[in-house]
Amino acid sequence: MDGCDAMATNPNKQKGHPMKHAFHKLALVAALVTAGSTAMAQSAGTWMVKGGVNNIDPHVTSGDLSPPSLPGSKVDVKSATSAIVTATYMVSDSLSAEFYIGLPYKHEIVGAGTLAGVGKLGSVKQVSPTLFGQYRFLAASSALRPYVGLGLTYAYFYGEEGSGALTALTNPGGPPTTLSASSAFGVSPELGVAYRVSDRWFIDASVIKTFVKNTTTLSTGQKIDTKLDPLSTNISIGYRF
Amino acid sequence: MKRIHSWGLSAIAALLLVACGGGGDGDQGSRVKYTAMVSFGDSLSDVGTYAVSTIAAVGGGKYTVNGPAGKNWTELIAAQIGVAAPCAAQTGLNSIIPSIPAVPVTNHAGCYGYAQGGARVTNPVGPQNINTYPASPDGALGQLTDPIVNQISRHLATVGGSFSGTELVTVLGGGNDVFMNLAALGAGLETPTQAVTAMGTAGAELAAYIKTQIVAKGATHVVVVNLPDVSQTPFAYSVDAQTQGLINTMVTTFNAQLASGLSGTNGVLLVDAYTQGRAQTANLAQYGITNATVPACDFTLMIFASSLVCSTSTLIAGDTSMYQFADTVHPTPYGYRLLAQYVAERMALNGWL
Numbered sequence: 001m002d003g004c005d006a007m008a009t010n011p012n013k014q015k016g017h018p019m020k021h022a023f024h025k026l027a028l029v030a031a032l033v034t035a036g037s038t039a040m041a042q043s044a045g046t047w048m049v050k051g052g053v054n055n056i057d058p059h060v061t062s063g064d065l066s067p068p069s070l071p072g073s074k075v076d077v078k079s080a081t082s083a084i085v086t087a088t089y090m091v092s093d094s095l096s097a098e099f100y101i102g103l104p105y106k107h108e109i110v111g112a113g114t115l116a117g118v119g120k121l122g123s124v125k126q127v128s129p130t131l132f133g134q135y136r137f138l139a140a141s142s143a144l145r146p147y148v149g150l151g152l153t154y155a156y157f158y159g160e161e162g163s164g165a166l167t168a169l170t171n172p173g174g175p176p177t178t179l180s181a182s183s184a185f186g187v188s189p190e191l192g193v194a195y196r197v198s199d200r201w202f203i204d205a206s207v208i209k210t211f212v213k214n215t216t217t218l219s220t221g222q223k224i225d226t227k228l229d230p231l232s233t234n235i236s237i238g239y240r241f
Numbered sequence: 242m243k244r245i246h247s248w249g250l251s252a253i254a255a256l257l258l259v260a261c262g263g264g265g266d267g268d269q270g271s272r273v274k275y276t277a278m279v280s281f282g283d284s285l286s287d288v289g290t291y292a293v294s295t296i297a298a299v300g301g302g303k304y305t306v307n308g309p310a311g312k313n314w315t316e317l318i319a320a321q322i323g324v325a326a327p328c329a330a331q332t333g334l335n336s337i338i339p340s341i342p343a344v345p346v347t348n349h350a351g352c353y354g355y356a357q358g359g360a361r362v363t364n365p366v367g368p369q370n371i372n373t374y375p376a377s378p379d380g381a382l383g384q385l386t387d388p389i390v391n392q393i394s395r396h397l398a399t400v401g402g403s404f405s406g407t408e409l410v411t412v413l414g415g416g417n418d419v420f421m422n423l424a425a426l427g428a429g430l431e432t433p434t435q436a437v438t439a440m441g442t443a444g445a446e447l448a449a450y451i452k453t454q455i456v457a458k459g460a461t462h463v464v465v466v467n468l469p470d471v472s473q474t475p476f477a478y479s480v481d482a483q484t485q486g487l488i489n490t491m492v493t494t495f496n497a498q499l500a501s502g503l504s505g506t507n508g509v510l511l512v513d514a515y516t517q518g519r520a521q522t523a524n525l526a527q528y529g530i531t532n533a534t535v536p537a538c539d540f541t542l543m544i545f546a547s548s549l550v551c552s553t554s555t556l557i558a559g560d561t562s563m564y565q566f567a568d569t570v571h572p573t574p575y576g577y578r579l580l581a582q583y584v585a586e587r588m589a590l591n592g593w594l
Contacts, residue, residue, distance in 0.1 A: 067526060067527050067528065067529050068527070068528045068529030068530075068579070069527070069528075070582070070583065070586055071520075071524070071527055111589075114586075115586070115589075115590075117589075117590045118586065118589035118590055118594075119272065119589060119592075120268075122267055123267065161265050161266065161267030161268075162265075162266055162267040162269075163267045163268055163269065164267075164268060164269040164270050164271055164321070164594065165589050165594060166267070167269060167321065168321050168582075168585035168586075168588075168589060168594055169582060169585060169586055169589065170582070171578070171582075172317045172318060172320075172321045172578065172581040172582050172584075172585045173312065173316065173317030173318065173319070173320030173321045173581060174317075174320075176266035176267070176269050178265065178266060
């Protein structure tokens with residue numbers, strides 16, 4: 001971690017370039033770090049990025065598939081894990097804006113209610129970019145910074161695929177039943193914590209509850225409303241500039 | 242597709258879409274891979290035993306609204322599981338009606354649709370069989386009505402005595418035992434109690450055939466659909482309440498014997514079409530049914546009053562696409578679709594689809 005420590009020699013420079021020409025300076029640097037430099041870590045004006053993995057586990061409350069259908073025909077959506085990247089800007093030492101985006105998630109849709117056990121009804125892909133406003137506790141220089149956030153999520157669904165079971169239950173023997181899931185905005189409260197492991201690098205973990213509902217329409221004309229309300233759990237490695 | 246207002250989201254979403262492609266049909270395959278469908282039963286499963294002579298000429302042949310969409314539940318299930326469309330294992334007609342010339346009985350190799358309109362469980366003489374004539378004038382049509390017990394033995398004879406185990410076998414019967422016992426009652430040949438007892442016997446016999454002639458001969462996926470409630474048909478609505486009640490008792494007695502006979506039999510999925518049908522009748526809107534009392538077929542436009550000779554050009558006025566009944570007992574294509582949908586749900590829940 002030479003580079004990281006070296007960065008600490010220019011604590012006030014946002015775009016400092018590592019100075020690595022003198023090993024003997026490292027001891028001095030280390031001493032300065034441990035003495036506590038106030039301007040490093042998550043202070044006002046800092047940009048940070050993170051990369052990690054996120055699991056989205058929908059906690060589905062399903063309506064009934066609209067007629068003509070078997071009563072109590074409901075769906076559940078399985079969890080999915082994918083990579084996330086985030087960009088964060090410290091508006092002040094405590095307030096930050098953070099944007100989440102990541103690779104797509106592919107969720108399996110299965111039967112529930114009276115359809116519990118029929119197997120896979122289809123799948124849907126989604127990306128859910130979210131812009132958070134966050135409040136970070138403790139001092140900007142603190143190694144451990146818990147935070148709370150509130151985000152606006154756009155749950156964008158695409159790549160829907162049906163299945164033999166979906167066709168069988170909606171139009172047996174007919175052309176394959178396809179589905180289309182509406183995209184929707186949701187609100188996402190967040191609890192998280194960042195832990196500084198070096199001057200530039202940190203580990204961050206958060207849990208996010210998103211309140212979002214949408215409607216899926218089948219090619220048979222039937223519709224089903226679902227509250228998806230997923231819980232997202234993520235862990236990332238971050239870097240501050 | 243929803244409009245995305247932020248340029249940032251739009252750009253990212255576009256990238257991801259390019260990367261990941263769009264949606265589609267998904268895997269339409271069944272979890273169980275079937276090689277064929279073999280169907281035993283009566284008019285509700287008949288795919289064209291009598292699609293000959295004048296019946297074929299007027300566009301008939303199945304007991305529904307005949308036409309491009311005129312498929313019964315076995316055809317829909319066959320399409321769903323991806324096997325060849327079922328064809329009639331036997332065709333012919335013993336008609337003595339001059340305008341409907343008789344056609345010799347012919348067996349068709351490779352066709353496993355054994356179900357025949359008018360077929361009973363064991364008794365070879367069902368409705369419109371020539372042997373019911375002249376007591377029953379309708380018998381002049383000369384339906385073959387080869388009973389289910391014979392249908393099974395004919396199949397076993399053509400396939401070397403055993404099922405391969407990869408077929409989906411369907412069985413649905415008993416309705417014609419109701420009609421023939423009602424006729425016997427009406428002719429004073431039976432008491433109501435005897436009619437009910439006869440139905441119980443037929444149910445028990447059907448269960449025994451399924452166990453000893455189908456499952457014991459190697460079939461592993463046998464869908465047995467019990468008898469829908471004949472007392473909730475336009476036919477039954479035209480008779481007095483006491484007879485309606487008797488019909489219901491006959492049906493439930495048959496179904497009870499069928500269920501107890503099949504209880505615990507591996508390889509058999511008993512589908513309760515009786516209860517499902519009653520649920521549909523009680524809640525038409527849930528199933529999209531617009532009428533469950535009036536036949537969609539206009540008998541005045543047909544060569545005789547059976548959906549066997551009903552087509553899309555012999556319908557009553559108005560939109561009958563979501564009617565339950567084509568004639569006084571047989572479903573419209575939509576009614577069959579609802580039955581197929583319920584069978585499919587039960588199959589899926591059983592891991593058979």
